[in-house]
Amino acid sequence: MRAVRRRRSSRDPQGTDARTRILDAAEALFAERGYDATSTARIARQAGVPKGLVFHYFPQKIDVLVALVDERTAVEELPEDAVEALPGDPAGTLSRLARRFPLRASPAMRRILFREAGTHRSVGERLGRLNGEVFRRARRALELALPGARGDQARLEVAAATFAAVLIYQENLAQLSGQHVDPDAVAELIAHALGA
Amino acid sequence: MRAVRRRRSSRDPQGTDARTRILDAAEALFAERGYDATSTARIARQAGVPKGLVFHYFPQKIDVLVALVDERTAVEELPEDAVEALPGDPAGTLSRLARRFPLRASPAMRRILFREAGTHRSVGERLGRLNGEVFRRARRALELALPGARGDQARLEVAAATFAAVLIYQENLAQLSGQHVDPDAVAELIAHALGA
Amino acid sequence: MRAVRRRRSSRDPQGTDARTRILDAAEALFAERGYDATSTARIARQAGVPKGLVFHYFPQKIDVLVALVDERTAVEELPEDAVEALPGDPAGTLSRLARRFPLRASPAMRRILFREAGTHRSVGERLGRLNGEVFRRARRALELALPGARGDQARLEVAAATFAAVLIYQENLAQLSGQHVDPDAVAELIAHALGA
Amino acid sequence: MRAVRRRRSSRDPQGTDARTRILDAAEALFAERGYDATSTARIARQAGVPKGLVFHYFPQKIDVLVALVDERTAVEELPEDAVEALPGDPAGTLSRLARRFPLRASPAMRRILFREAGTHRSVGERLGRLNGEVFRRARRALELALPGARGDQARLEVAAATFAAVLIYQENLAQLSGQHVDPDAVAELIAHALGA
DNA sequence: TATGAATGAGGATTCATTCAT
DNA sequence: GATGAATGAATCCTCATTCAT
Numbered sequence: 098m099r100a101v102r103r104r105r106s107s108r109d110p111q112g113t114d115a116r117t118r119i120l121d122a123a124e125a126l127f128a129e130r131g132y133d134a135t136s137t138a139r140i141a142r143q144a145g146v147p148k149g150l151v152f153h154y155f156p157q158k159i160d161v162l163v164a165l166v167d168e169r170t171a172v173e174e175l176p177e178d179a180v181e182a183l184p185g186d187p188a189g190t191l192s193r194l195a196r197r198f199p200l201r202a203s204p205a206m207r208r209i210l211f212r213e214a215g216t217h218r219s220v221g222e223r224l225g226r227l228n229g230e231v232f233r234r235a236r237r238a239l240e241l242a243l244p245g246a247r248g249d250q251a252r253l254e255v256a257a258a259t260f261a262a263v264l265i266y267q268e269n270l271a272q273l274s275g276q277h278v279d280p281d282a283v284a285e286l287i288a289h290a291l292g293a
Numbered sequence: 294m295r296a297v298r299r300r301r302s303s304r305d306p307q308g309t310d311a312r313t314r315i316l317d318a319a320e321a322l323f324a325e326r327g328y329d330a331t332s333t334a335r336i337a338r339q340a341g342v343p344k345g346l347v348f349h350y351f352p353q354k355i356d357v358l359v360a361l362v363d364e365r366t367a368v369e370e371l372p373e374d375a376v377e378a379l380p381g382d383p384a385g386t387l388s389r390l391a392r393r394f395p396l397r398a399s400p401a402m403r404r405i406l407f408r409e410a411g412t413h414r415s416v417g418e419r420l421g422r423l424n425g426e427v428f429r430r431a432r433r434a435l436e437l438a439l440p441g442a443r444g445d446q447a448r449l450e451v452a453a454a455t456f457a458a459v460l461i462y463q464e465n466l467a468q469l470s471g472q473h474v475d476p477d478a479v480a481e482l483i484a485h486a487l488g489a
Numbered sequence: 490m491r492a493v494r495r496r497r498s499s500r501d502p503q504g505t506d507a508r509t510r511i512l513d514a515a516e517a518l519f520a521e522r523g524y525d526a527t528s529t530a531r532i533a534r535q536a537g538v539p540k541g542l543v544f545h546y547f548p549q550k551i552d553v554l555v556a557l558v559d560e561r562t563a564v565e566e567l568p569e570d571a572v573e574a575l576p577g578d579p580a581g582t583l584s585r586l587a588r589r590f591p592l593r594a595s596p597a598m599r600r601i602l603f604r605e606a607g608t609h610r611s612v613g614e615r616l617g618r619l620n621g622e623v624f625r626r627a628r629r630a631l632e633l634a635l636p637g638a639r640g641d642q643a644r645l646e647v648a649a650a651t652f653a654a655v656l657i658y659q660e661n662l663a664q665l666s667g668q669h670v671d672p673d674a675v676a677e678l679i680a681h682a683l684g685a
Numbered sequence: 686m687r688a689v690r691r692r693r694s695s696r697d698p699q700g701t702d703a704r705t706r707i708l709d710a711a712e713a714l715f716a717e718r719g720y721d722a723t724s725t726a727r728i729a730r731q732a733g734v735p736k737g738l739v740f741h742y743f744p745q746k747i748d749v750l751v752a753l754v755d756e757r758t759a760v761e762e763l764p765e766d767a768v769e770a771l772p773g774d775p776a777g778t779l780s781r782l783a784r785r786f787p788l789r790a791s792p793a794m795r796r797i798l799f800r801e802a803g804t805h806r807s808v809g810e811r812l813g814r815l816n817g818e819v820f821r822r823a824r825r826a827l828e829l830a831l832p833g834a835r836g837d838q839a840r841l842e843v844a845a846a847t848f849a850a851v852l853i854y855q856e857n858l859a860q861l862s863g864q865h866v867d868p869d870a871v872a873e874l875i876a877h878a879l880g881a
Numbered sequence: 882t883a884t885g886a887a888t889g890a891g892g893a894t895t896c897a898t899t900c901a902t
Numbered sequence: 903g904a905t906g907a908a909t910g911a912a913t914c915c916t917c918a919t920t921c922a923t
Contacts, residue, residue: 655847662850
């Protein structure tokens, strides 16, 4: 999570620093065609910077991917209970969680995470951590929303895992299978499964 | 869907014909490192055939992927009701569906489908069709298992879509997020959501 | 020491096989400008082959150097006493050794050996082995030529080492220092040092 | 031959000025890996100075090499007869010459001189001049040590040339051939060749 | 059908050098 | 003087693909 402030140099007429433009271009291209199919030359061209500059900031191509994952998929450091759980309203609670989703990642970044997770360890690890985070929040939200602890713990975990999967992968589920899975509808489904 | 029978040549000590060995090698490699990162030379080496032979069978590299998807992700032509739905037992019905899953695809092929779906139209289409098939079967199974039509149609569709997603992507969900989502448990969850 | 016979293909109008032409070109260029300053593209151009072919035969640039050293600096497998030592004529014996020098290496190869020995282990090792071979032959020749064992053993070794150095490095001594050191004259000098 | 005194700047915690540190780093690196294989960036890093500063002091990379050769291989301006020749003791005289060797060059600089002489005219010239200087001194020393002029002039020159070669290249002889050639022993050998 | 040499476009990466600050 | 971002030519190497045998 870089916070270095970069000054606008005279060589930067676009007003965004070169490093950021490189990451922007890479994000769009990796999402569209995949990491391997995207050449560094193309990233540079789309970013409007000379080829060499990509390597000035990112010594290896893989470092571009790593930087994207590091800097653009940060899990917000929300207080655990930032999403106010409404006792008796698990569906609404999950829906709110979905909306205040802690994953600060563009649809493009999600596609990248998803696609490259299987082949690049660091990406896979990050995706695993994100999934775990969402899972834990969902479980906690459900526990708070269902104070009577109706429904055993095991089922609650299955519910949380299912919801996390749908939430994280919705982007890809939609694109790959051509079918939208609406998180709100799933939230409602799950609430029914757990509730009265 | 090829069914051509190939004779065993004298150069084929493994007892499998060259074309099959090429596809086997490609399946393993594409799953492990992705299509773009796998060279035709490597496929040939792993298959134990000369480089030129790959192009004898598959004029272009992409044809290897297409053949894999065509020949190794076939949706079985099951009769619609091959999975006997037990009225009153939606959970069991879904579980049986999961077990008699119509997708004849190795874990490796599922990873390939999944990974390349976003960048190769033909793969994406195939995945979409598979997902649709599973979705339709799940919906039909639920309709039969819940004859009273309790729960409206919309919720039933959400349930079928969720179940299809978990079923198709379980391979990847497990691998990517490090968390198993047991189809049987999800079946039970969904049954609760729809049932009494 | 390759002995593979290469057929003359129709694509080889020069009548020398491509691999040999690549090595010829590399030998000349490495000797003239050094290994690092010689690009693979230039080798290919001078050899009259496409760039890619260099890497077909030599997966890495360094392999070209290694092949040169392996195949073009072979120590002849002469019987130990192939150079007939004339008792009483150490000078003549050394001169004959110099002329029937066991190092089958062009002046170009000697310059390459010399220059790259310090930075490429395999080259350095080969040079060391060559030097050792020449040293041992010179010592043996002197022992045979001076049967009375006049002059102690230590001095004889110094003589052999000095002669080996002059013999192996004459190419470079001449070029680098602009001064020829005639092996025959050194042979005569050494004979005087050891003889009556 | 620079003699400019450089002040110690506040950015120079090592207490050596930047220019000197650059040359020190270059000397070590050129000796270890060769001129071509050493990037200016690496020199800067090893010297602990920013990349730009290298080009401030040395407008071109080659200027670093030239400066090293100019400033660090100086032939001492000894009076011709600084090495007292002892008539009748040529071995001792040569040994003393070797010890009071006029070449002020570190082992590293000798390796550089040696390696780059063949490809960089200025280095080659300097090496030639050094070799000539040592040769002339050795010849003069021998003439003085052997007043009777026994041994003809031609043999004396061969002796001087051989001794100069051993002296100048001992560093490399040892390193490359793994065999030490002791200058004192060679001096003694040569004395025998010329003396009674 | 089988084989591997041949081809050249393209890709990642390096690097000397410039220059605004 | 000091700094490091910027530049683009050049380098090593990969690879799909062709083709003569």
